[in-house]
Amino acid sequence: MSNFRPIDRDMDYLLPPSVNEWLPERHLARFVVEVVDGLDLSAMSRNYRGSGSAPYHPSVLVGLLVYGYASGVFSSRQLEQATYDSVAFRFVASNQHPDHDTIASFRRRFLPRIEALFVEVLQVAREMGLLKLGTIGLDGTKIHADASRHSALSWDHANRIEAQLKAEVAELMARAEATDRADVPDGMSIPDELARREERRARIADAKAVIEARAAERHARDKAAYDAKVAERDAKAARTGRKPRGRPPVPPVEGPLPGDQVNLTDAESRIMPVAGGGFEQCYNAQAAVAADSLLVVAVDVSQAPNDKQQLAPMLDRIAALPDDLGRPDALLADAGYFSEANVEACAKAGIDPLIAPGRDAHHPGLDERFAPAPPEPEDPTPLDAMLHRLKTPEGRALYARRKHTPEPVFGIIKSVLGFRQFSLRGLAGARGEWSLITMAWNVKRMFNLTQAAA
Numbered sequence: 001m002s003n004f005r006p007i008d009r010d011m012d013y014l015l016p017p018s019v020n021e022w023l024p025e026r027h028l029a030r031f032v033v034e035v036v037d038g039l040d041l042s043a044m045s046r047n048y049r050g051s052g053s054a055p056y057h058p059s060v061l062v063g064l065l066v067y068g069y070a071s072g073v074f075s076s077r078q079l080e081q082a083t084y085d086s087v088a089f090r091f092v093a094s095n096q097h098p099d100h101d102t103i104a105s106f107r108r109r110f111l112p113r114i115e116a117l118f119v120e121v122l123q124v125a126r127e128m129g130l131l132k133l134g135t136i137g138l139d140g141t142k143i144h145a146d147a148s149r150h151s152a153l154s155w156d157h158a159n160r161i162e163a164q165l166k167a168e169v170a171e172l173m174a175r176a177e178a179t180d181r182a183d184v185p186d187g188m189s190i191p192d193e194l195a196r197r198e199e200r201r202a203r204i205a206d207a208k209a210v211i212e213a214r215a216a217e218r219h220a221r222d223k224a225a226y227d228a229k230v231a232e233r234d235a236k237a238a239r240t241g242r243k244p245r246g247r248p249p250v251p252p253v254e255g256p257l258p259g260d261q262v263n264l265t266d267a268e269s270r271i272m273p274v275a276g277g278g279f280e281q282c283y284n285a286q287a288a289v290a291a292d293s294l295l296v297v298a299v300d301v302s303q304a305p306n307d308k309q310q311l312a313p314m315l316d317r318i319a320a321l322p323d324d325l326g327r328p329d330a331l332l333a334d335a336g337y338f339s340e341a342n343v344e345a346c347a348k349a350g351i352d353p354l355i356a357p358g359r360d361a362h363h364p365g366l367d368e369r370f371a372p373a374p375p376e377p378e379d380p381t382p383l384d385a386m387l388h389r390l391k392t393p394e395g396r397a398l399y400a401r402r403k404h405t406p407e408p409v410f411g412i413i414k415s416v417l418g419f420r421q422f423s424l425r426g427l428a429g430a431r432g433e434w435s436l437i438t439m440a441w442n443v444k445r446m447f448n449l450t451q452a453a454a
Contacts, residue, residue: 019091029088031447032067039120044110056098061106062117063092069440072417076100076107108424111432118299118439119321125295125442126325130449133328135291135398137405138314138337140307141414142282144421145269145430149281152271153207156258162204165197172197207262215256222252266425272305283422283430286310287438288318289406291332295445296409296438297321301431307336315349327351332402335359340383347382354390354399413441 023029036059044058067089068079080100082089107114125131153161176190229249236244263269263281272282284305288298298317302310311333318328331346335356346353373392377384389395413419419437422430 019087019095022087023091026451027088028070028444028447029067029091031450032070032443033063033092035121035124035443035446036063036066038124039117044113048106048110056096056102058106058110060093060096061098061103062114064089064098064103065107065114065436066440066443067092069417069419069437070444072419074419074423074437076104079103107436108429111424111429111436114439115432115435118435118442121439121442121446122295122297122325123322125293125446128446128450130293130446131290131295131297131325132292133290133297133326135330135332135401135405136288136297136318136328137291137332137402138286138288138311139334139402139406139410140284140286140302140310140336141410142272142274142280142305143285143301143414143419143430143434145263145266145281145283146422146425147263147265147269147281149263149271149279151265152261152263152281153204154259154261155208155211155256158204158208158211162201162208165201165204169194169197169201203264207264207267208256210262210267211256211260214262215254215260219252219254226251268303268425268427269430270303270305283427283434284310285430285434286314287406287409288314288328288331289409290328291401291405293445293449294405294409295442297325297328299431299434299438301427301434303427307334308339308342311337311342312345315345315351319349330354330398332399332405334402343383343386352389353382353386354395354402355386356390356399357387409441413437417441 039062041058041062044062048055048058064079064083068074068082071088073079073082077100079089080098080103083093083097084090122131172190172194176194226249233244233248261271266281269281269283271279272284274280274282282305284302284307286300286302286307287296289296298314298321300310300313300317302313304310328351330352331354333353333355335358338355338357343353343355346355374388376388380388390399417437422433424430424433
């Protein structure tokens with residue numbers, strides 16, 4: 001007699017099976033369905049027709065996307081397959097199987113609406129008592145674009161290829177006009193060769209136009225900064241009657257530089273330095289995270305590798321949140337965001353900033369760690385007040401929470417869920433997908449918080 005359990009893959013069910021009975025009561029998939037069912041999907045329902053006789057309800061497709069991104073499944077083909085292979089995905093999809101084209105087109109079409117759902121999820125968290133803004137941490141992370149840096153074309157290289165193609169076209173035209181067909185190698189079709197080169201020349205011309213437009217924008221921006229510096233030096237010279245010290249500002253160079261480049265796959269992405277060294281084709285994804293709950297409260301995606309210019313736009317996004325979510329009272333950010341203008345912007349928004357003016361030593365001495373707070377400056381500027389607060393024990397303890405706020409969220413999204421590359425191209429697509437992955441993170445975090453409190 002066998003000690004093993006019997007194997008019978010042909011066993012019939014006495015009653016029709018229910019996916020509801022196959023899923024544990026406390027499961028992320030159930031929580032996702034509950035949250036999505038509470039969102040306002042009326043705009044999607046009115047505008048979505050899908051394909052075929054009866055389209056899938058938007059709640060099914062939104063639920064699939066949210067649960068998929070919260071589970072580390074981002075590909076539309078993998079999402080489709082999961083509706084067959086996974087009980088949890090079957091439950092979310094109501095035992096239906098949207099094909100990958102339907103999922104992909106729905107995601108692409110309704111990205112702007114998905115960004116609005118991000119705020120609705122925050123309101124759900126607030127109603128559940130899980131979200132309090134209070135102290136927030138701001139940081140950015142580089143996410144790979146759906147493009148390779150090897151697909152980038154520089155201005156200098158574009159001009160060399162353009163000259164080469166022009167010479168090859170002239171040679172092909174000369175061969176076409178020659179009466180001696182012996183000059184044409186076997187297998188060569190001059191019309192096909194000309195068509196291929198003309199197509200490449202058109203693509204290079206488009207790429208050069210983009211580079212030239214970016215160079216013009218850069219020159220206008222740098223010229224304004226140059227004129228301001230010159231005016232400041234002239235005013236100082238007139239005020240003091242002496243020539244200002246230091247080298248005069250250098251006027252910006254007009255036109256494209258040899259190293260200016262554009263990516264032929266995703267022209268809106270940029271080459272950026274990445275952690276660990278090297279450069280990749282990326283976008284700079286920003287997130288403001290509530291320190292008490294680790295819920296992401298505001299997001300943005302930028303083409304600039306530097307974080308310094310991202311603080312003001314993120315303050316605008318935080319200010320645009322509904323009033324019932326409250327307002328943060330403190331903002332923590334690393335040295336990449338430090339500037340006097342950023343400190344003043346936070347003060348103007350009614351938020352106390354704690355932005356490191358530089359990198360701190362990893363192992364400060366005892367005297368430095370336990371030094372008493374210096375005397376508070378009289379009539380301080382916002383910058384003076386912040387620098388003083390950073391030297392107080394309370395300020396140091398509060399700023400120490402920064403590493404435990406946005407960085408764990410980025411680490412889980414990128415290393416645990418595996419979201420390291422956007423699936424959609426273009427800045428608008430990257431912004432929408434970043435809203436989707438952070439919204440999925442928020443739903444998953446809300447589920448974990450409720451389970452911990454149960």
